[in-house]
Amino acid sequence: MPRALAPLLLGGVIALILHLVVQPAVGGFGSNLILFAGINIILAVSLTVVNGFTGQFSIGHAGFMALGGYTAAALMYYGSFKIYGNANFHGGALSWTGRVGGFSGPWMGSGDLLFVIACLAGGIVAAAAGWIVGLPSLRLRGDYLAIVTLGFGEIARVILQGTDAQLRRSQLDAIRSASPLQLMNKLGGALGFIGIPPYTTVFWVYVWVAIMLIVAIRLKRSSYGRALLSIREDEIAAQAVGINNTRYKVRAFVLSSFFAGVAGALYSLQIGSINAGELGFQRSFEILIMVVLGGLGSVTGAALAAIILTALPEVLRFVDQYRMIVYSLLLIVMMIVRPQGLFGVREVWDLMRRRRRQVTGGDA
Amino acid sequence: MNASLAENLLDVRAISISFGGLSAVKDFSLALPPRALYGLIGPNGAGKTTVFNLLTAVYQPDQGSVHVCGRQINGLKTFQIAHAGLARTFQNIRLFGELSVLDNVRMGAQMREPHGLTTTVLRTGGYVATERHIDAWAREMLRIMGLSHRETEQAKHLPYGDQRRLEIARALATQPKVLLLDEPAAGMNPREKVELMELIRFIRDKFEVAILLIEHDMNLVMRICEQITVLDHGETIAVGTPANIQCHPKVIEAYLGEPV
Numbered sequence: 299m300p301r302a303l304a305p306l307l308l309g310g311v312i313a314l315i316l317h318l319v320v321q322p323a324v325g326g327f328g329s330n331l332i333l334f335a336g337i338n339i340i341l342a343v344s345l346t347v348v349n350g351f352t353g354q355f356s357i358g359h360a361g362f363m364a365l366g367g368y369t370a371a372a373l374m375y376y377g378s379f380k381i382y383g384n385a386n387f388h389g390g391a392l393s394w395t396g397r398v399g400g401f402s403g404p405w406m407g408s409g410d411l412l413f414v415i416a417c418l419a420g421g422i423v424a425a426a427a428g429w430i431v432g433l434p435s436l437r438l439r440g441d442y443l444a445i446v447t448l449g450f451g452e453i454a455r456v457i458l459q460g461t462d463a464q465l466r467r468s469q470l471d472a473i474r475s476a477s478p479l480q481l482m483n484k485l486g487g488a489l490g491f492i493g494i495p496p497y498t499t500v501f502w503v504y505v506w507v508a509i510m511l512i513v514a515i516r517l518k519r520s521s522y523g524r525a526l527l528s529i530r531e532d533e534i535a536a537q538a539v540g541i542n543n544t545r546y547k548v549r550a551f552v553l554s555s556f557f558a559g560v561a562g563a564l565y566s567l568q569i570g571s572i573n574a575g576e577l578g579f580q581r582s583f584e585i586l587i588m589v590v591l592g593g594l595g596s597v598t599g600a601a602l603a604a605i606i607l608t609a610l611p612e613v614l615r616f617v618d619q620y621r622m623i624v625y626s627l628l629l630i631v632m633m634i635v636r637p638q639g640l641f642g643v644r645e646v647w648d649l650m651r652r653r654r655r656q657v658t659g660g661d662a
Numbered sequence: 663m664n665a666s667l668a669e670n671l672l673d674v675r676a677i678s679i680s681f682g683g684l685s686a687v688k689d690f691s692l693a694l695p696p697r698a699l700y701g702l703i704g705p706n707g708a709g710k711t712t713v714f715n716l717l718t719a720v721y722q723p724d725q726g727s728v729h730v731c732g733r734q735i736n737g738l739k740t741f742q743i744a745h746a747g748l749a750r751t752f753q754n755i756r757l758f759g760e761l762s763v764l765d766n767v768r769m770g771a772q773m774r775e776p777h778g779l780t781t782t783v784l785r786t787g788g789y790v791a792t793e794r795h796i797d798a799w800a801r802e803m804l805r806i807m808g809l810s811h812r813e814t815e816q817a818k819h820l821p822y823g824d825q826r827r828l829e830i831a832r833a834l835a836t837q838p839k840v841l842l843l844d845e846p847a848a849g850m851n852p853r854e855k856v857e858l859m860e861l862i863r864f865i866r867d868k869f870e871v872a873i874l875l876i877e878h879d880m881n882l883v884m885r886i887c888e889q890i891t892v893l894d895h896g897e898t899i900a901v902g903t904p905a906n907i908q909c910h911p912k913v914i915e916a917y918l919g920e921p922v
Contacts (some may be wrong), residue, residue, distance in 0.1 A: 302785040337696075476864035513783050521772040521796060522782040524761070530770050531758035537835055538718060538756075540744035549779055643760060 309508020311622055317392070317501035329500060331609060333568055336503035337561050338604035340510045342556035342588035343597055347514060349586070350595035350643070352524060352550045353530025354436065358447030359558050360581035361454040364574050365421030366559025367566035368458055368485055371494045373416040374567055376465075376481045378409065379473045385495050389413065393497040395568075403661035413497040417506070417563045424559025425552045427454070432551035435542050439533060441445050451579055461485035464492070490573030491566070498568035506564060507601075510557050515599045515645070526550050527595070591632060593639030598646040603639070670729075671872040672748070672840045677716055677726030677736070686712045688897045690726070694840060695874040699862070700908060701904075702876045705916055708893040710876045711753050718750055719743050727863030731839055742807050744773060747839035751829040753876070759818030761841060763809060766817050767800040770835030798837055806868075807831040807861070822849040827858075831880055834865065841865070843875040847882055859886050865921055884908065892916065 323330040341359060348356045378385045387393075388409030394401040418421030427450075435446040464486035465473045473481070485491050517523040525546050528536040533543055566572035588607050610628070614621045641649060672694040679687050687709045692699055702710050715721045717728055718739045728736045728747045737748065749770075775796055780787040794911050804810045807827045812820060817828060826846055833841060846862070847855045859882055866873050877883045881904055883890065884904040892900040892907060894916040907913055 515781055516785060517779075520777065521768065521775075521793060522777050522779060522781040524765055524769060524772070527761060527765075528758045531760055532756045534720065535752070535756035535758065536769075537740035538744055538750055538752075539770045539832060540741050541769075542739075542741050553779065653833075 305512050306508060309512065310505055313501045313504035313508065316504055317499060321500050331502055331612060332500055333498070335605045335608040336500070336507045337565050337568070338585070338588065338608050339507050339601045340503075340557055340561040340564070341585045342592065342600040342604040343510050343514050344554045344561070345585050345589050346592070346595065346597060346600045347517065347526075347550050348554040349589050350593075350600070351518065351526040351530065352547055354449045354547060354551070355441065355444040356551070356554070357444050357579065357582050357586060358431075358451030358454075358522050359451070359585045360552075360577040360579070361451030362424040362428060362558035363562035363565065363581070364451075364454050364458060364572070365562065365579040366424040367562030367572045367577070368491060368574070369423040369559070370416035370420035370563030371418055371480060371491045371566040374412060374497065375491070375494045376473060376476075376478075377412050377416070379467075379470060381412070382409075383470065384494060385467070387495050387497070389497050390497075392501045393499050395496050395499055402547050409495065409497060413502070416567065417560050419500075420563030421556040421560040424553075424562065425556035428552045429548065432548045432555075436547040436551060448579060448582075451582055455574045455578050455647025458485060460489045463487060463489075466493075486553045488575065489575065490571055490575070490583075491560075492571040494566060494572070495569050496568055496570040498564045503564050506557075506560055511597065511601065513553070515556075518597060518645075522546075565655070587629065591629070591639055593641040593643060595643035596639065596641040596645055599639055599641035599644075602641075602646070616645075624657060671698070671731055672717075673729040673732075674717070674873070675727045675729075677713075677728065679712065679716055679721055685896050687893075690716075690893075690896075690898060692874070692891060694874060696872060697866055697870055698843055698872040698874075698890050699866055699886055700872070700874045701883045702874060702893065703878075703880075703883055703890060704833040704893035707895075708916075709863075710893055711844055711898040712725050712896075713893070714750060714844055714876065716779040717743075717842065718748060738826060744836060744838075747837075748837035749833035749836045749840070750842035751782055751826070751844055753844040753848070755822075755825050755829060757817040757832075759816065761817060762813065763817055763820065763828060764797075764813040765802065766801060767803050767831050767835050768796055770832040771796045771800040771803070773836045803831045803835045806834075806865075814910075823851070823854045826850065827861075830861075830865075834869065834871075837869075838871055841873045843872045843873060843877075845876055845878060847877055847879050848904060855882055858882075862886060876912050885903065 341363065345359050348354050375385055382388060388407050389406045390403055390407035390410055391401060393410050393413060398494065431446060431450045435443045462484050465484050470479055525541050528541060529546060537543055588603040591601050592603035610625060611621060614624050617624050670693045674690060674692040676691050677687065678689055690713055702713065716723045719738060723736055727734055730748050733746060735743050735746050748768055758769065775792045777789055804813055807830060809824060809828060809831060811836045812824065820828060830846060847858050850858060862873060863886060887904060890902065890904055890907045891898055892913050899912045899916060900910045
């Protein structure tokens with residue numbers, strides 16, 4: 299068991315270093331980039347499990363992100379009011395977002411527990427939605443999943459935008475007396491959900507990045523992951539060697555939705571607000587581009603593509619108003635030069651090993 | 663339970679299917695005792711592959727029943743039939759092309775030792791042990807099929823004959839009771855065919871499976887099959903030993919046409 303947990307420990311240490319050493323060094327703007335890159339890694343890698351491993355085409359990932367984000371936001375915001383009577387910050391150093399330093403609180407505050415619960419709850423709600431969406435549509439082969447997930451993403455957005463106005467600080471009594479079920483419908487509607495105490499920090503994001511990467515890589519190298527890959531290759535042959543296609547596809551989809559929900563939770567608890575209008579199909583396609591750019595089925599490829607595509611718009615700021623044009627041109631060139639994506643289905647270490655073999659082969 | 667059902671590994675009783683008005687297979691029956699080597703032949707479009715698809719639930723028969731080791735399997739799904747002990751290869755090769763040769767066979771080998779998501783992600787001790795076991799079994803299958811030297815190659819890059827052998831290795835790795843081979847020698851050269859014949863006999867003896875094969879190469883069929891069923895237009899026109907089949911007037915008529 300300790301051996302199984304070692305990579306997680308390593309991930310935690312890296313997250314701590316990013317939080318305590320790198321973050322103060324790169325300043326507020328840089329740490330925001332690191333944060334969003336991390337959230338995008340979780341989104342891209344989780345979508346890789348469905349689109350890359352299992353070969354099912356899902357294009358509603360932002361919908362799961364929105365569900366997770368709103369769940370966490372509501373839990374954190376209304377939960378804080380119910381517990382503390384206000385929505386102020388009650389976290390410790392690991393959740394301290396004021397990057398100027400000088401925070402002398404404990405590592406974990408009382409609010410951090412609520413934060414961890416909110417992240418998990420966001421994931422669980424998204425996973426449940428994934429199960430409901432996946433169960434009927436994954437029984438079918440072909441493009442049905444794409445259509446259903448696209449529809450789901452839009453339905454989630456419209457429902458969230460149709461919720462009632464958010465209860466504010468001045469309505470503390472109303473918040474206190476409302477049942478959780480009533481609060482579920484007070485999510486701010488088209489204005490979005492605002493004023494959420496921000497708890498997400500570099501540390502928490504990268505702990506989740508580590509969990510996501512460990513899960514995805516272990517899955518890919520296992521017999522379970524091999525079964526998912528075999529479904530992508532040939533569904534009939536997979537069934538002929540005893541694979542229950544529907545069950546595997548649904549489980550992969552639920553797992554993917556869970557992490558999309560967690561990413562949504564980290565996102566809303568970082569910027570302190572969430573608006574379903576920004577989490578429409580356009581956001582889904584951004585995530586999909588990361589997966590395709592990294593190479594369908596490559597975990598490290600998707601992660602690298604997520605980092606590149608998070609940084610690229612910032613790097614391209616010097617071309618000013620032509621930024622988005624250059625961005626799209628770069629994507630087009632990439633698809634022409636490397637249609638299989640950065641790494642294809644391989645991982646970064648596969649490519650390194652191969653290069654080494656080629657080099658030694660050339661010497662001999 | 664009926665005694666004959668228990669004795670035969672595969673027992674097919676009068677299965678039929680029609681697509682629209684066309685009767686593709688009609689009243690097909692077959693019994694494979696342990697260690698049988700049985701041939702299914704017939705002209706193109708006779709319904710041979712349809713029989714395989716009926717046995718493995720790619721199609722559901724309109725009538726009739728199929729038993730494997732005394733257990734009724736029609737009505738089950740394709741993957742459940744694989745678990746029941748019926749493994750097959752495909753006429754138009756269906757390998758997992760992007761996966762390595764070894765991974766293709768591991769896919770077959772892991773059927774008897776499946777893992778859940780939790781043990782996989784936590785990488786428990788039991789999980790590591792079974793993965794090793796799957797790996798060893800898959801390599802053993804590759805060794806038997808003479809493909810060990812190709813285990814790291816992508817399946818789609820193999821020569822045609824090797825792809826056919828890999829399909830057999832994958833099917834065999836599921837530890838079946840009955841092996842269905844759909845044109846295993848198609849695309850092989852004469853030397854490979856002779857080797858394949860030896861291999862099929864060896865597999866039958868070593869793993870004690872019953873083998874049902876579809877094949878167009880008459881020389882191969884006549885030399886290794888102990889019993890043969892001949893299909894034409896979905897109907898069984900002859901059943902017997904190779905010697906009987908060769909001079910059966912209906913078979914000659916189906917293949918060569920009526921005498922003038």
